[in-house]
Amino acid sequence: MVENSSHTPQGAYGYILSQISTPPRLAVAAHFPVADDLVASAFNSVQAHCTNIVFGTNIVWAFDLMVLRVFPDRIEQRRALVSDYCFNPPVQLPTNGMYAPKYNDGHGNGDPFAQIDLSTQIPATNSNGTVNYRSDGY
Numbered sequence: 001m002v003e004n005s006s007h008t009p010q011g012a013y014g015y016i017l018s019q020i021s022t023p024p025r026l027a028v029a030a031h032f033p034v035a036d037d038l039v040a041s042a043f044n045s046v047q048a049h050c051t052n053i054v055f056g057t058n059i060v061w062a063f064d065l066m067v068l069r070v071f072p073d074r075i076e077q078r079r080a081l082v083s084d085y086c087f088n089p090p091v092q093l094p095t096n097g098m099y100a101p102k103y104n105d106g107h108g109n110g111d112p113f114a115q116i117d118l119s120t121q122i123p124a125t126n127s128n129g130t131v132n133y134r135s136d137g138y
Contacts, residue, residue, distance in 0.1 A: 007031055010042040014049030023058065026075045028064040 008016070010029075015028055032042065043055050059080050065080040101110035126132050 011049055012046035014046035017046070017053060018050040018061075025058075026068070027053070027059040028062050028066075028068070029059065032061055034061045034063050085117070120136070 013029060039061050042078040047053060060077065065082065067080050069076040069078060100108040102115045103112050105111040105114050122132060124132060
């Protein structure tokens with residue numbers, strides 16, 4: 001459900017990258033849990049559609065506190081340093097009540113599917129009950 005409402009599957013990301021006439025110097029996949037077993041599988045799905053991409057050179061997965069320094073001849077990846085002793089700034093809440101959720105039904109009620117046209121959605125199961133799943137993410 002989360003993927004349907006706000007994320008691109010890895011295979012689709014690879015397809016999008018394959019359609020760019022001048023490939024990016026560095027593609028950074030974000031909003032993805034970065035773990036060894038997950039990244040390898042996700043990269044295989046991306047590479048199935050974008051065969052000329054090299055992991056660690058043309059594509060990386062974002063991680064917490066990632067900083068990219070972009071220079072004319074290179075892109076450096078770093079991790080930000082954050083003090084363990086600083087305080088977070090106070091939360092700024094609206095004075096006239098809470099804002100409506102980002103995705104809502106138009107009446108302020110949360111609905112993660114409100115922005116999606118479900119008429120073209122491919123269901124998780126077929127009408128006969130079989131699972132509609134492929135190992136490449138589509």
